[in-house]
Amino acid sequence: MKSETSEVLILNAAKSVFIKKGMDGARMQEIADEAGINKALLHYYFRSKQQLFEAVFFNAFSLLAPQLNYILNDDSSVEDKIIKFTHNYVSFVSQHPYLPNFVIQEINRNPDFALKFKGNENLPNLEKFKIQVNNEVQKGIIKPINPEQLFINIISLCVFPFVGSPLIKAIGIIDDENFNQLIDERKTHVANFIISSIKM
Amino acid sequence: MKSETSEVLILNAAKSVFIKKGMDGARMQEIADEAGINKALLHYYFRSKQQLFEAVFFNAFSLLAPQLNYILNDDSSVEDKIIKFTHNYVSFVSQHPYLPNFVIQEINRNPDFALKFKGNENLPNLEKFKIQVNNEVQKGIIKPINPEQLFINIISLCVFPFVGSPLIKAIGIIDDENFNQLIDERKTHVANFIISSIKM
DNA sequence: AAATAGTTTAACCATATGGTTAACAAAATT
DNA sequence: AATTTTGTTAACCATATGGTTAAACTATTT
Numbered sequence: 001m002k003s004e005t006s007e008v009l010i011l012n013a014a015k016s017v018f019i020k021k022g023m024d025g026a027r028m029q030e031i032a033d034e035a036g037i038n039k040a041l042l043h044y045y046f047r048s049k050q051q052l053f054e055a056v057f058f059n060a061f062s063l064l065a066p067q068l069n070y071i072l073n074d075d076s077s078v079e080d081k082i083i084k085f086t087h088n089y090v091s092f093v094s095q096h097p098y099l100p101n102f103v104i105q106e107i108n109r110n111p112d113f114a115l116k117f118k119g120n121e122n123l124p125n126l127e128k129f130k131i132q133v134n135n136e137v138q139k140g141i142i143k144p145i146n147p148e149q150l151f152i153n154i155i156s157l158c159v160f161p162f163v164g165s166p167l168i169k170a171i172g173i174i175d176d177e178n179f180n181q182l183i184d185e186r187k188t189h190v191a192n193f194i195i196s197s198i199k200m
Numbered sequence: 201m202k203s204e205t206s207e208v209l210i211l212n213a214a215k216s217v218f219i220k221k222g223m224d225g226a227r228m229q230e231i232a233d234e235a236g237i238n239k240a241l242l243h244y245y246f247r248s249k250q251q252l253f254e255a256v257f258f259n260a261f262s263l264l265a266p267q268l269n270y271i272l273n274d275d276s277s278v279e280d281k282i283i284k285f286t287h288n289y290v291s292f293v294s295q296h297p298y299l300p301n302f303v304i305q306e307i308n309r310n311p312d313f314a315l316k317f318k319g320n321e322n323l324p325n326l327e328k329f330k331i332q333v334n335n336e337v338q339k340g341i342i343k344p345i346n347p348e349q350l351f352i353n354i355i356s357l358c359v360f361p362f363v364g365s366p367l368i369k370a371i372g373i374i375d376d377e378n379f380n381q382l383i384d385e386r387k388t389h390v391a392n393f394i395i396s397s398i399k400m
Numbered sequence: 401a402a403a404t405a406g407t408t409t410a411a412c413c414a415t416a417t418g419g420t421t422a423a424c425a426a427a428a429t430t
Numbered sequence: 431a432a433t434t435t436t437g438t439t440a441a442c443c444a445t446a447t448g449g450t451t452a453a454a455c456t457a458t459t460t
Binding site: 021022023024025065068100101103104105107108109111113114117118123124125126143145146148149151152153155156157159160161163164166167168169170171172173174178182185186189190193194196197198 | 221222223224225265268300301303304305307308309311313314317318323324325326343345346348349351352353355356357359360361363364366367368369370371372373374378382385386389390393394396397398
Binding site: 006045 | 436
């Protein structure tokens with residue numbers, strides 16, 4: 001069956017176009033062109049633009065979300081988790097720099113998407129992390145901190161540089177060459193920064 | 201002259217619609233409806249969708265960027281700057297939560313915008329901050345840190361929670377009620393977190 | 401009050417766009 | 431080999447959308 005090839009061609013093209021232009025900015029014709037097939041085929045495999053978009057979106061989302069579980073469902077110490085997670089996540093996101101922005105943007109555009117997640121198996125859950133942080137605080141291993149704030153801080157430091165890079169670059173704070181080096185440094189910097197803040 | 205009123209009505213409506221739906225998702229008709237005037241008037245005051253959009257965009261951008269100067273062109277210590285800036289910026293952004301996302305998204309969509317900034321008077325400049333940080337590091341007031349990383353960290357911690365809130369909420373880590381309280385806490389938490397990390 | 405300039409609108413227009421159809425081609429099934 | 435199913439396309443359709451026009455209406459000026 002050659003059919004699977006077409007479907008994959010479409011999905012890849014759709015991914016590329018949707019991530020670059022968003023749902024509203026993307027054109028079915030452009031996706032077809034980039035896939036090198038007729039526009040009608042898009043509707044043959046995926047009924048509508050909406051359905052094609054959702055296929056791409058949920059694929060992207062399911063790439064992004066499970067990464068969070070590393071830090072949540074692991075048995076090492078908070079410090080070790082932070083070291084592993086930040087290195088991992090910065091590396092991962094720097095290989096998919098447009099993913100967070102895309103997902104955020106499209107959830108924003110259509111909050112109904114959020115509902116479709118509820119009940120998803122491998123959505124991260126903070127409970128374990130909260131307990132662990134509180135535990136280490138009580139034992140005097142780390143300084144008192146609200147686990148939710150800590151979690152947001154970790155994510156912010158890992159993800160924002162990518163999401164905000166257009167802004168950071170536009171403002172002229174950092175140029176392209178510098179940026180890549182800075183990101184590379186961040187793979188270790190972020191963990192040091194956080195741990196230095198919370199360690200007793 | 202009643203004319204100014206119409207122009208303001210249009211700008212406000214355009215701001216609301218563009219920020220909610222982005223350039224591509226916004227409809228001229230919807231802007232006209234929200235402004236309560238005829239669609240042709242949009243073209244009377246602003247020649248095209250593009251020009252109306254740019255009016256809104258640069259207004260939004262000029263609201264966001266100057267805030268950064270607080271931390272850069274001020275003579276207090278690094279610690280004081282961080283305290284003032286984070287409180288200020290978190291407060292400011294929580295009053296305009298969609299602004300960063302909008303600006304980032306649209307720069308992303310059209311990188312040519314970035315060029316239009318170059319030469320803008322009050323774009324922030326990192327030089328002074330760099331020197332100051334290096335200075336305090338040398339004096340042993342704060343721990344060694346790359347000033348650019350520190351700056352990115354500060355911005356990330358202030359801005360990401362807003363930009364990423366759709367994602368954070370969708371993942372189910374934090375619900376709406378909790379979120380507002382968390383943001384309120386962050387006005388002081390962020391400064392504590394950063395200072396705790398860099399202070400000797 | 402007449403004329404002029406500025407403001408606002410309803411009705412149009414051209415085009416782009418998502419989606420459909422009907423015919424054709426290629427596999428798969430009998 | 432004949433038939434059915436699946437894949438692919440060019441041509442088409444309905445509608446949405448940014449933009450225009452010409453007329454009406456409202457100040458402002460003379």
